[in-house]
Amino acid sequence: MDQKVNQSQSNVPENQDLENRRDVVRRLGKYAVYAAPFTLLSKASAIGGTGSSSGPSRAKPKH
Amino acid sequence: MLLSNLKRLSNLTAILVAAPLLCLPAAVQVNGTCEVGTCATPGTLNSGDSVPSTPFSFVFTFADTDKYFVNGDYSASYTGGATHIAFTANANYIGNSTNTTSGHDTLTIDLLQDYNFTTGSPDGTYHSHAKLNVPGSAAAGSFAEAQVFYDGQSTGLMGPYSGPGTKDFFTSKTLSGLTNPIDVDFQYVFNFAAGTTAIPEPTEAGLFALGLIGLAIPAVLRRRRNRAAEAR
Numbered sequence: 531m532d533q534k535v536n537q538s539q540s541n542v543p544e545n546q547d548l549e550n551r552r553d554v555v556r557r558l559g560k561y562a563v564y565a566a567p568f569t570l571l572s573k574a575s576a577i578g579g580t581g582s583s584s585g586p587s588r589a590k591p592k593h
Numbered sequence: 594m595l596l597s598n599l600k601r602l603s604n605l606t607a608i609l610v611a612a613p614l615l616c617l618p619a620a621v622q623v624n625g626t627c628e629v630g631t632c633a634t635p636g637t638l639n640s641g642d643s644v645p646s647t648p649f650s651f652v653f654t655f656a657d658t659d660k661y662f663v664n665g666d667y668s669a670s671y672t673g674g675a676t677h678i679a680f681t682a683n684a685n686y687i688g689n690s691t692n693t694t695s696g697h698d699t700l701t702i703d704l705l706q707d708y709n710f711t712t713g714s715p716d717g718t719y720h721s722h723a724k725l726n727v728p729g730s731a732a733a734g735s736f737a738e739a740q741v742f743y744d745g746q747s748t749g750l751m752g753p754y755s756g757p758g759t760k761d762f763f764t765s766k767t768l769s770g771l772t773n774p775i776d777v778d779f780q781y782v783f784n785f786a787a788g789t790t791a792i793p794e795p796t797e798a799g800l801f802a803l804g805l806i807g808l809a810i811p812a813v814l815r816r817r818r819n820r821a822a823e824a825r
Contacts, residue, residue, distance in 0.1 A: 550817040575792050577783040578665070578683030579725045583741040583748065584675055586717020586768070 643670035688791035695789040727756025734786035
């Protein structure tokens with residue numbers, strides 16, 4: 531019985547630690563949300579271009 | 594102080610990104626200044642060679658201290674007797690030493706790549722495409738244009754496009770007199786009219802966010818610990 535009580539008591543800090551970690555993850559998620567607008571803003575305000583070029587394509591010889 | 598720290602971080606990022614690219618073919622220059630690779634002697638692709646999609650980023654600073662974050666990626670190949678080159682580039686104004694809007698700045702960004710035709714002539718028809726992007730937030734008068742040169746011969750000017758939004762341009766031209774190896778130059782011109790507002794550079798903003806997170810974690814843990822101690 532004493533052993534069970536001791537186990538139960540020792541679980542309190544572990545649960546607390548787990549809760550702390552979960553809380554940190556939740557907060558990290560919030561900060562990620564705050565950081566996202568910076569990235570989106572910079573992408574939206576860039577002057578840019580995307581393109582390609584290829585060749586040569588030659589005219590087929592006449593028979 | 595913050596700007597100088599950000600500049601150091603950005604330079605470090607540019608070095609870290611550019612270092613692995615030094616040994617790869619192709620080169621990128623801005624207004625004649627080589628930023629990626631060796632512009633005087635860009636790599637030469639022989640038949641069957643290819644350059645995989647390669648990202649790049651760097652900060653380009655004008656004499657008046659206006660700074661631009663330039664990023665994008667490129668790839669190239671020479672297979673089946675035909676060349677192919679793809680190039681994406683974006684430029685953002687990220688501020689200057691007086692924390693004011695930009696002056697009138699023009700960035701000419703060239704992707705350089707050589708091709709060695711071992712069989713057949715390089716003469717023939719070349720096709721080019723560019724999707725240009727000019728946001729509504731750009732200062733009035735800003736524009737973008739693109740052009741691809743083979744041994745100095747253009748396949749045709751794509752643009753100028755002043756936005757807002759994106760627009761596709763297509764050109765094709767039959768070129769003759771090309772000599773082996775041919776020098777290919779995929780060129781973008783980004784014209785920023787005076788009055789462009791600075792925005793945070795993406796990498797710096799990310800590093801800034803990471804810094805905030807780094808500061809927040811110990812504070813959160815400390816507060817939780819204190820609460821737990823009080824509860825006991």
